[in-house]
Amino acid sequence: MKNLKQWSSFRAFSLLLAGFLLASALPLFGSGAKEKKESLVIRGAVYKGSSGFGAVRLLEDPPELGAGISVEFQVLPTPQEMVARVSSGEVDIAVFPTNLAAKLYNAGTGYRLGGVIGYGILHLLSSDTGIASWADLDGKTVYTVGKGATPDFLLRYFLSRSGVEKQVSIDYSITAAPQLAQALIGGKVEYGVLPEPFATLVSNKAPTVSSVIDFQQSWNDLYGGEEGRSYPITVVVLSSKLLDSHPEVARRFLDAYKASIEWVRANPDDAAALIEKFDIMPAAIAAPAIPNCNLVFLPAVESRPLVEDFLRVLLDFDPASIGGKLPDEGFYFQ
Missing domain, CATH: 3.40.190.10 (Periplasmic binding protein-like II)
Incomplete structure (x- = not known):
């Protein structure tokens, strides 16, 4: 009888201990799940x-x-x-x-x-060495890619500030920068607006074509920007x-x-x-x-x-x- 009581007490203690250990482990598992959730x-x-x-x-x-x-x-x-x-x-x-x-x-x-x-990163590219300012484009046709895109807005803005917007024809028929670059290299277009890296590509492929007007310098001329900063x-x-x-x-x-x-x-x-x-x-x-x-x-x-x-x-x-x-x-x- 005494052994039976001892066994019962031991069994109860074991169950209690197991329950305690399980309860203690739950926060650990919960923490892991929470960490995963917060990834x-x-x-x-x-x-x-x-x-x-x-x-x-x-x-x-x-x-x-x-x-x-x-x-x-x-x-x-x-x-x-x-x-x-x-x-x-x-x-x-x-x-x-x-x-x-x-x-x-x-x-x-x-x-x-x-x-x-x-x-x-915009440039007006041309082989025409007589272009030194926006006003010099009077009567010319300038190609740019994307009507209503940033290059178009800035081109028209600078022409307007120079008083020649109505005297310059803007052609949007070439719809991608790589194609406009090739047209400038091949001499099919005389005046074109391109961003980098295409401006550098054109100048490297066609040494007679260069940036005749730097949009960034034009912007700084108007707004007095710091050296190295533009729009x-x-x-x-x-x-x-x-x-x-x-x-x-x-x-x-x-x-x-x-x-x-x-x-x-x-x-x-x-x-x-x-x-x-x-x-x-x-x-x-x-x-x-x-x-x-x-x-x-x-x-x-x-x-x-x-x-x-x-x-x-x-x-x-x-x-x-x-x-x-x-x-x-x-x-x-x-």
Whole structure:
């Protein structure tokens, strides 16, 4: 009987101990599940062309932003595809022309400015050495790609400021920059507006064709810009969801983006190899143009005066191009 009582007591103690251990383990399992739930995948995108150059280091070696955080980047073919991804909320980080970023913000998409990643890269190219100013284009036909795009707005703006907008014919019949570059190289077009890297490509392929008017210098002549700064043509935007829920992660990402841009500028040949690897542009075209692509990183708040000067010009020409108004202060991530 005594042994039976001892056995019963031992059995009860064992059950109690097992229950205690199980209860103690539950928070551990719960913590693991919670940690898994809090893992974060940040999805970013750039599109083909010089606007994607500065991000190639991020594509090759995604930044470490913290425990449980991963970054996935993709290269999209066009800005229009990027608009679709942003409108559907499929990406957290995107690269856009400045006016398109403002337009999307004004439309309520919830994407805010993280920083300027590129200044102006536009040139008027010609073999006509008699062109030294916008006024010298009186009576000429100038080709540009994309009616209503940034190059078109700025071309008409500078012609208007010089008083010759009505005297210059603008031809939009060539719809892609590579084709316009070939037309200039082949002598089929005498005056054409092109961005980098195509401006450098044309000058290298056709030594008699050069940049006769630098849009960036024209802008600085009007606005008294600092040396090396001009109008901000390309920006990186981040979703408000990411900025509001993980602001420090967003800041670490922007620091990594800045470091990537600095690396690209310092290592154009290595960067060009990555640019080709990720199908952004052939290395042979990218490498000689990188020094001329005005890749920068200017934080959102610091960039606001430059951004607003640029957007005001577009607002005067076509309010719809930026969504009908200047973005409010909420556009600029702090």
